[in-house]
Amino acid sequence: MLVSIQNLGCSKNQVDGERILQLFVNNGFAIAEDHSASDIIIVNTCAFIKEAQEEAIAAILDMTQIRKNGRCRTLIVSGCFSQRYRENVNREFPEVDIWAGVDDWEKLLHSLLKDKYKSSKQNHSRFERALSEPIATQYIKIAEGCSHSCSFCVIPSIRGKFKSRNQNDIIEEARWLCEKGTRELILVAQDTSFYGRDINTNLITLLETLLKNTQFPWIRMMYLHPQLVSDDLLTLIAAEERLCSYFDIPLQHISDTILKSMNRRPLSKELYRLVDRIKSKVSGATLRSSFILGYPGETEKEHSELKQFIQYARFHKMGVFPFSPEEGTKAYNMRPRPRGATVQRRCDELMSIQQEISRELLEEKIGSKQQIIIDRVSDDHDFNYEGRTLGDAPEVDGRVFIQSGDFNPGEIVTLKIIGASDYDLYAEYTA
Numbered sequence: 001m002l003v004s005i006q007n008l009g010c011s012k013n014q015v016d017g018e019r020i021l022q023l024f025v026n027n028g029f030a031i032a033e034d035h036s037a038s039d040i041i042i043v044n045t046c047a048f049i050k051e052a053q054e055e056a057i058a059a060i061l062d063m064t065q066i067r068k069n070g071r072c073r074t075l076i077v078s079g080c081f082s083q084r085y086r087e088n089v090n091r092e093f094p095e096v097d098i099w100a101g102v103d104d105w106e107k108l109l110h111s112l113l114k115d116k117y118k119s120s121k122q123n124h125s126r127f128e129r130a131l132s133e134p135i136a137t138q139y140i141k142i143a144e145g146c147s148h149s150c151s152f153c154v155i156p157s158i159r160g161k162f163k164s165r166n167q168n169d170i171i172e173e174a175r176w177l178c179e180k181g182t183r184e185l186i187l188v189a190q191d192t193s194f195y196g197r198d199i200n201t202n203l204i205t206l207l208e209t210l211l212k213n214t215q216f217p218w219i220r221m222m223y224l225h226p227q228l229v230s231d232d233l234l235t236l237i238a239a240e241e242r243l244c245s246y247f248d249i250p251l252q253h254i255s256d257t258i259l260k261s262m263n264r265r266p267l268s269k270e271l272y273r274l275v276d277r278i279k280s281k282v283s284g285a286t287l288r289s290s291f292i293l294g295y296p297g298e299t300e301k302e303h304s305e306l307k308q309f310i311q312y313a314r315f316h317k318m319g320v321f322p323f324s325p326e327e328g329t330k331a332y333n334m335r336p337r338p339r340g341a342t343v344q345r346r347c348d349e350l351m352s353i354q355q356e357i358s359r360e361l362l363e364e365k366i367g368s369k370q371q372i373i374i375d376r377v378s379d380d381h382d383f384n385y386e387g388r389t390l391g392d393a394p395e396v397d398g399r400v401f402i403q404s405g406d407f408n409p410g411e412i413v414t415l416k417i418i419g420a421s422d423y424d425l426y427a428e429y430t431a
């Protein structure tokens, strides 16, 4: 029996997909790459914004074709899109056998295995996952849901309030990954910095316990909330070499008018101070942020406040997203919305400022020696390998193209930086 999966969306969803696959592996299934050869196909979806929903629908349509023509006996749709829309769309996709939600997938899939596949082994470990990426870099989910209520965001209504995972479970999964050979562990949640508030602990305790109980050379956190980046957290990151001095803090905007309408805190003055605090307390820190442009009520005034801010903050990495009105959110009915062409122009303006900042910051690294994790042998004939520095998270940040040396993927090596482009670096091995 074969099972295959198409994972869409973010790293948190990828981890969920790997847990779903593991349930089938535990019940005797092998994982197939080719959907048309599979007995069970899973489409693990995202529904964060309109594009993600369209991508989910396209993937479901593709798989329904394969379900009709291939060997597949069961088509499962899981993840955020399924959770959000299954009641509305299930009639439109009669080929989908199971719409699994984010909180009932285990129950539904256990029943499927028992009733249709007569599988007796129902046990499912709390942490094992059928890993889909090379072992060296792995995500670990430390919580589910979000207790903030940003006016534009559907996540709390899909995934519920923030719910921390039990610390022992996280440590157990981390040790399992460490023993398998993971070198870079990446903590993910909707708001990593909120960890523990609902179970009487906190992120600092989790990090200290992780450091004590595992040997990962790199531990990275994604998605910190600006309200919760405390001085104690900065002190710990500054003092502990194994914690990457990498700060991924989506700020969404800088104008107080927009931040208030977004129901986000802190406001502008504190956000400026946050950038200063990180830079002064953690030397060599990498800052990453993202912003929503074209939010209702954003005029040229708010846009130029944002331009000024990014010129001040000089983020190493930055992303911008056009506002996506999502049904069921407060921002959905807000007006006036800037015109599409205006939003695009604002996105282009910000990204062209950022491109220059990024290049300048990367050029400062030329001549220095940097720790680099080797991700893969390069497809590009001009280079031997591709890797990343401590300041680059996988998928979202830049890469380091390596011209010489003989390494194994997953190794962390010290290399000399010999060049920079807008978003990437070039390095070589020097004895």
Ligand code: SF4
Pocket: 146, 147, 148, 149, 150, 153, 154, 155, 156, 190, 191, 225
């Ligand atoms: S903190 Fe992030 S996930 Fe939570 S409501 Fe705001 S944007 Fe959504």
